[in-house]
Amino acid sequence: xxxxxxxxxxxxxxxxxxxxxxxxxxxxxxxxxxxxxxxxxxxxxxxxxxxxxxxxxxxxxxxxxxxxxxxxxxxxxxxxxxxxxxxxxxxxxxxxxxxxxxxxxxxxxxxxxxxxxxxxxxxxxxxxxxxxxxxxxxxxxxxxxxxxxxxxxxxxxxxxxxxxxxxxxxxxxxxxxxxxxxxxxxxxxxxxxxxxxxxxxxxxxxxxxxxxxxxxxxxxxxxxxxxxxxxxxxxxxxxxxxxxxxxxxxxxxxxxxxxxxxxxxxxxxxxxxxxxxxxxx
Amino acid sequence: xxxxxxxxxxxxxxxxxxxxxxxxxxxxxxxxxxxxxxxxxxxxxxxxxxxxxxxxxxxxxxxxxxxxxxxxxxxxxxxxxxxxxxxxxxxxxxxxxxxxxxxxxxxxxxxxxxxxxxxxxxxxxxxxxxxxxxxxxxxxxxxxxxxxxxxxxxxxxxxxxxxxxxxxxxxxxxxxxxxxxxxxxxxxxxxxxxxxxxxxxxxxxxxxxxxxxxxxxxxxxxxxxxxxxxxxxxxxxxxxxxxxxxxxxxxxxxxxxxxxxxxxxxxxxxxxxxxxxxxxxxxxxxxxxxxxxxxxxxxxxxxxxxxxxxxxxxxxxxxxxxxxxxxxxxxx
Numbered sequence: 001x002x003x004x005x006x007x008x009x010x011x012x013x014x015x016x017x018x019x020x021x022x023x024x025x026x027x028x029x030x031x032x033x034x035x036x037x038x039x040x041x042x043x044x045x046x047x048x049x050x051x052x053x054x055x056x057x058x059x060x061x062x063x064x065x066x067x068x069x070x071x072x073x074x075x076x077x078x079x080x081x082x083x084x085x086x087x088x089x090x091x092x093x094x095x096x097x098x099x100x101x102x103x104x105x106x107x108x109x110x111x112x113x114x115x116x117x118x119x120x121x122x123x124x125x126x127x128x129x130x131x132x133x134x135x136x137x138x139x140x141x142x143x144x145x146x147x148x149x150x151x152x153x154x155x156x157x158x159x160x161x162x163x164x165x166x167x168x169x170x171x172x173x174x175x176x177x178x179x180x181x182x183x184x185x186x187x188x189x190x191x192x193x194x195x196x197x198x199x200x201x202x203x204x205x206x207x208x209x210x211x212x213x214x215x216x217x218x219x220x221x222x223x224x225x226x227x228x229x230x231x232x233x234x235x236x237x238x239x240x241x242x243x244x245x246x247x248x249x250x251x252x253x254x255x256x257x258x259x260x261x262x263x264x265x266x267x268x269x270x271x272x273x274x275x276x277x278x279x280x281x
Numbered sequence: 282x283x284x285x286x287x288x289x290x291x292x293x294x295x296x297x298x299x300x301x302x303x304x305x306x307x308x309x310x311x312x313x314x315x316x317x318x319x320x321x322x323x324x325x326x327x328x329x330x331x332x333x334x335x336x337x338x339x340x341x342x343x344x345x346x347x348x349x350x351x352x353x354x355x356x357x358x359x360x361x362x363x364x365x366x367x368x369x370x371x372x373x374x375x376x377x378x379x380x381x382x383x384x385x386x387x388x389x390x391x392x393x394x395x396x397x398x399x400x401x402x403x404x405x406x407x408x409x410x411x412x413x414x415x416x417x418x419x420x421x422x423x424x425x426x427x428x429x430x431x432x433x434x435x436x437x438x439x440x441x442x443x444x445x446x447x448x449x450x451x452x453x454x455x456x457x458x459x460x461x462x463x464x465x466x467x468x469x470x471x472x473x474x475x476x477x478x479x480x481x482x483x484x485x486x487x488x489x490x491x492x493x494x495x496x497x498x499x500x501x502x503x504x505x506x507x508x509x510x511x512x513x514x515x516x517x518x519x520x521x522x523x524x525x526x527x528x529x530x531x532x533x534x535x536x537x538x539x540x541x542x543x544x545x546x547x548x549x550x551x552x553x554x555x556x557x558x559x560x561x562x563x564x565x566x567x568x569x570x571x572x573x574x575x576x577x578x579x580x581x582x583x584x585x586x587x588x589x590x591x592x593x594x595x596x597x598x599x600x601x602x603x604x605x606x607x608x609x610x611x612x613x
Binding site for chain 2: 144146148150153158161162163164165168169185187188189190191192193197200202204206236237242245247249
């Protein structure tokens, strides 16, 4: 069993806690926030989870309390938290856009968590797109990659909105790193429709020497692998080539643990974080 | 009566109707004409603004930088404006380079209910003493009170004016009256209106906006813009004059240029074709016209059924990928 702590008791942190409780290999030993009255803390208490409102101070006062930390706070706080956990040699999976550690995707570089003290989960668009792009890059020479995502407005909190530029830059960096293609563009659309829309991501790819049948087979294989840890990851527009542009589209529904099902964008980051944790077993 | 400030969007919105292929030479000629006629603000760029050249929306024939440099050179008097959609453009990648080129007016746009995504962009420009407007797009999809709430958010961030876009060309004059008057009565900053002509109300709606206190109006030469086009500048000017509003633009030069542009900028004067009437009625982005027709042909389906389904899905601007996906699913 991995003894894990969560810092940050907002939507992401609370959803992650419920997911950890369901696993049989991670034991959530502390849920650290700043307000006892927060919805997340109240829910954690109902579930019998150890909670604190001391935030990072709890970990300073109780060194080496756990083996692994999920940082679900924000980019600024996560940077200073990283220093605290580094001193205690506690592994950190960072779910904020702080980018202290290596960008990490379960199907590409899951071992990073073993060799590095701190790994970053990029963005929802990054987790949805880079596994496929990485595989595609092995079947052709990529000249240009474009990733367009739709998320429901109700799933985009103020932090996402304030950091929308950051989302774009971080996702673009991950695409470059995991495909070797520096020419890429990321677009994010917020759709306010009610009932809320699911997260959907479309890939547009310009490439040379596409070996379509072998590539197609590998795409389906990768999607099967992704479904193992993102249960509602689904291909909605199969790969097609039109005027030398490869297009495909996927949809991600959440599992509805704490966040509603339409918030696949938040769910996918937590699913990826848990999948990465398996490498510490 | 108060002075009306016109933004000429021909070189931005018009890019939608030619799949973003406006050439540097066309930009040069039209900027020279608009500048010499005294147009206050000339908006230039890809149809969806800075950074929008993409496989999703359409690749532009020339880069943002080339377009803006060419326009800047040929606009000694007029202000140079750009359209910026957060989620597509970022401060670092797109706004900073545009500042370097000498863009005067930044129009930061969001879907009508999503004003909070513009916070960092509007605040950044406002702090750096740039002229920055807040633009609410697709406004027919929100209620008047939602529009007011989102306009107030942009005003709080530092927007110096709010432009309501009827991006879908859906409004009747009474819709415009209700929304513009509410904003004018409540906001502390000027209000503007950007019409589309799907239901042949672009001029009428622009006048109603002004009668209810709007002071910024968007127009395009020959209505050169997405879908059924915008309020034609050469029509708007004399109509405003007849209503007694003063506009400091040389009408003779504009009416002359309205003929000239057919030779270099406007291959086809926009009309309300059936497809545009249907997108207007189903509250779809005017710029979807061409992708809708293309996806219908590709998938062998009627564009009317595609438009109806897309309307149900309530797409926002920038969701051309879903047009493909929905068209494929209808073909099954």
